[in-house]
Amino acid sequence: MLKEFTKGIFKENPIFVIVLGLCPVLAVSTKVINAIGMSAGVIFVLLGSNIFVSMLKNYIPDKVRIPAYIVIIASFVTIVQMVMEAYAPSLYKSLGVYVPLIVVNCIILGRAEAFAKKNTIKASILDALGMGIGFTLALLLISLIREVLGAGTITIFPIGSFSGVIKIPVLVDEPIRVFGLSAGALLVIGFLKAFFNWYSEFKGARS
Numbered sequence: 001m002l003k004e005f006t007k008g009i010f011k012e013n014p015i016f017v018i019v020l021g022l023c024p025v026l027a028v029s030t031k032v033i034n035a036i037g038m039s040a041g042v043i044f045v046l047l048g049s050n051i052f053v054s055m056l057k058n059y060i061p062d063k064v065r066i067p068a069y070i071v072i073i074a075s076f077v078t079i080v081q082m083v084m085e086a087y088a089p090s091l092y093k094s095l096g097v098y099v100p101l102i103v104v105n106c107i108i109l110g111r112a113e114a115f116a117k118k119n120t121i122k123a124s125i126l127d128a129l130g131m132g133i134g135f136t137l138a139l140l141l142i143s144l145i146r147e148v149l150g151a152g153t154i155t156i157f158p159i160g161s162f163s164g165v166i167k168i169p170v171l172v173d174e175p176i177r178v179f180g181l182s183a184g185a186l187l188v189i190g191f192l193k194a195f196f197n198w199y200s201e202f203k204g205a206r207s
Contacts, residue, residue: 005127007135012123012131012134016192025185030143032143035143037138039135046107050115073109139194141192145192
């Protein structure tokens with residue numbers, strides 16, 4: 001069970017290892033707060049869809065399994081969309097079309113098809129949590145690097161008189177603006193993936 005949970009965080013990280021779901025990663029990783037909101041939505045949908053697919057796997061005909069999975073996923077995405085629009089409208093507006101596009105996120109559909117339909121509810125929950133946490137950590141890391149270098153800030157939720165924006169001296173006045181563009185996202189993801197590949201090979205050689 002521990003293996004099912006940790007594989008999504010390290011060995012099968014959806015961003016740096018399997019390389020799935022890059023569309024929202026490229027689009028919303030300009031601010032840390034966007035990464036937090038998107039990650040929360042993805043974890044909720046991933047968890048709910050894995051549970052329901054695992055529960056219903058013996059009742060869904062094989063010929064219509066993909067449409068059935070899409071209906072299940074879309075139902076949870078609708079919940080996320082309505083809750084976010086009601087309670088975090090600024091975040092919802094910032095994420096824009098990428099909230100409903102969680103429906104076609106390759107990570108969620110991939111886990112339903114590759115794992116949840118073949119395993120127990122307990123294993124599917126652990127798989128969803130592990131993959132969700134792995135996605136969250138990767139997206140937070142990418143967003144942090146992009147926002148700090150590209151804008152000189154770290155944007156989180158406002159609390160009381162705190163605006164939610166932490167300004168980094170020097171960088172806030174002279175940011176490296178390419179990191180705020182799509183090309184910057186590709187650069188950050190590419191260098192991080194190269195680093196993790198090197199680390200994996202280095203660790204394997206030492207062992």
